[in-house]
Amino acid sequence: MTFTASSDAEPQWVLSPGRAELASFLEGLPEPHILCDPDYRIVAANQAYRHLYGGEGELTGRTCYEVSHHFDRPCDQAGESCPMARARQSGQRERILHLHHTSCGQSYVNIELTPLLSPSGELTGYIEKMETVQHAHLQPQAQGLIGRSPAFRQMLALVTRVAPTDSAVMLLGETGTGKDLVAQTLHASSQRAAKPFVPVDCSSLTETLFESELFGHERGAFTDAHRAKAGLVETAHEGTLFLDEVGDIPLTMQVKLLRLLESGVYRRVGSTEQRQANVRIVSATHRDLSTMVREGRFREDLYHRLCTFPIRLPPLRARAEDLPLLVDSLLRRLVPQRRIKLSPQALELLGHQPFHGNVRELRNLLERAIVLSDSALIGVEAVEWALQLDRDLQKDSQGRARETALHEPSSLPQVTGDGALRGSWQRLRIEELRERLQSWHGTRTELALELGISERTLYRKLKALGMA
Numbered sequence: 001m002t003f004t005a006s007s008d009a010e011p012q013w014v015l016s017p018g019r020a021e022l023a024s025f026l027e028g029l030p031e032p033h034i035l036c037d038p039d040y041r042i043v044a045a046n047q048a049y050r051h052l053y054g055g056e057g058e059l060t061g062r063t064c065y066e067v068s069h070h071f072d073r074p075c076d077q078a079g080e081s082c083p084m085a086r087a088r089q090s091g092q093r094e095r096i097l098h099l100h101h102t103s104c105g106q107s108y109v110n111i112e113l114t115p116l117l118s119p120s121g122e123l124t125g126y127i128e129k130m131e132t133v134q135h136a137h138l139q140p141q142a143q144g145l146i147g148r149s150p151a152f153r154q155m156l157a158l159v160t161r162v163a164p165t166d167s168a169v170m171l172l173g174e175t176g177t178g179k180d181l182v183a184q185t186l187h188a189s190s191q192r193a194a195k196p197f198v199p200v201d202c203s204s205l206t207e208t209l210f211e212s213e214l215f216g217h218e219r220g221a222f223t224d225a226h227r228a229k230a231g232l233v234e235t236a237h238e239g240t241l242f243l244d245e246v247g248d249i250p251l252t253m254q255v256k257l258l259r260l261l262e263s264g265v266y267r268r269v270g271s272t273e274q275r276q277a278n279v280r281i282v283s284a285t286h287r288d289l290s291t292m293v294r295e296g297r298f299r300e301d302l303y304h305r306l307c308t309f310p311i312r313l314p315p316l317r318a319r320a321e322d323l324p325l326l327v328d329s330l331l332r333r334l335v336p337q338r339r340i341k342l343s344p345q346a347l348e349l350l351g352h353q354p355f356h357g358n359v360r361e362l363r364n365l366l367e368r369a370i371v372l373s374d375s376a377l378i379g380v381e382a383v384e385w386a387l388q389l390d391r392d393l394q395k396d397s398q399g400r401a402r403e404t405a406l407h408e409p410s411s412l413p414q415v416t417g418d419g420a421l422r423g424s425w426q427r428l429r430i431e432e433l434r435e436r437l438q439s440w441h442g443t444r445t446e447l448a449l450e451l452g453i454s455e456r457t458l459y460r461k462l463k464a465l466g467m468a
Ligand SMILES: Nc1ncnc2c1ncn2[C@@H]1O[C@H](COP(=O)(O)OP(=O)(O)OP(=O)(O)O)[C@@H](O)[C@H]1O
Pocket: 144, 145, 146, 147, 173, 174, 175, 176, 177, 178, 179, 180, 181, 182, 285, 286, 329, 359, 360, 363, 456
């Protein structure tokens, strides 16, 4: 053993000369680091660690699991995966996402653990480096990803692992599960964070628009091209291009996207000059892409290009224990100027809802309940009322769709797999929406119904306008 306690009664941890040098090197590093012995005891903690985990001096001699987890036994015996146990087996550096108690409360922390081996290969200790995850929280927050359930943590572990790389990420999940938010988190946690994050709503790109929107055009390239215009790939230069609803790209356009991804070069419409693309690709879809590939509706080669690193986002029903945390955070986001809460009975009622529209549906429901409640403590009646309005609205919309089908079969909007009404999507112009919004006094759900589009489509439009 390289580290020794000078007395059994009150251990004073003494470092061997080689380790003292290592500890002094760690002291100067900006990220929190500790040096541990093979029995999980901290033998040195640098200044950044002492700052993050609290305590001056008294950290040495304590175990890492007690300081960071408040556990009385090693993580792997307390239901957490232990990077030390893994490093002991692999003899290699290990990375893992943990939930730690820090001086700022509970936080997500990425741990990188390096085993220290003697010249004969004997394990003599570990160096642990901690990195607090900035964009995901375990406490109610006005911004960022929120969650603490195992399903959420599994997803977050993949997000934090792939974020610093340049791999193409595919976000898969039902509508409203947070794909857009995760895409922004990936960008914000990457080396490209200071460069643009450019979302592309692939479901709104028509065949004629596709190339000029993505690659740009030169002046005079087509009738309406009065000026040269940079495309979205160029706008996202050195940043992230987020291809939202990538499963909605028709086959004819998929080949153009594939060409860009394979060659890394593109041309503005009407130009012969080749430009080099420098973008990280993040895509998202609520569709089942592998089935689409099997059915020949999505190109297999494009699928593999986009899905280098797939991440599945859990639906809200698979992370029920996150509901109170999400409710609290969403209430803060909806009404930042006032502290609004939900009564325990109201929360319980929410716990029984299926939430097919996931976090977005929860958010809309809360927005409605805030309007219907006269107090800062939203009770079960307001939530029940908000749910009833939603049920009425759905009945109404089904009734209208049936009526339209009977009287004007040709103008019936096309109903997509997730129930969203499409067709009206292309017709509803941005300017018209802006005007309607300015004079609209009802809820967004009512506005969507009034406009004859789904709530999801309305949300997309608002997002495009920066008004979501
Ligand atoms: N984990 C989360 N923490 C906090 N807010 C969340 C979380 N997940 C989703 N939201 C919120 O829910 C709403 C819908 O999320 P988002 O638009 O990212 O979903 P989506 O999966 O992209 O939906 P769609 O497929 O319909 O585009 C947003 O207001 C978003 O901020």
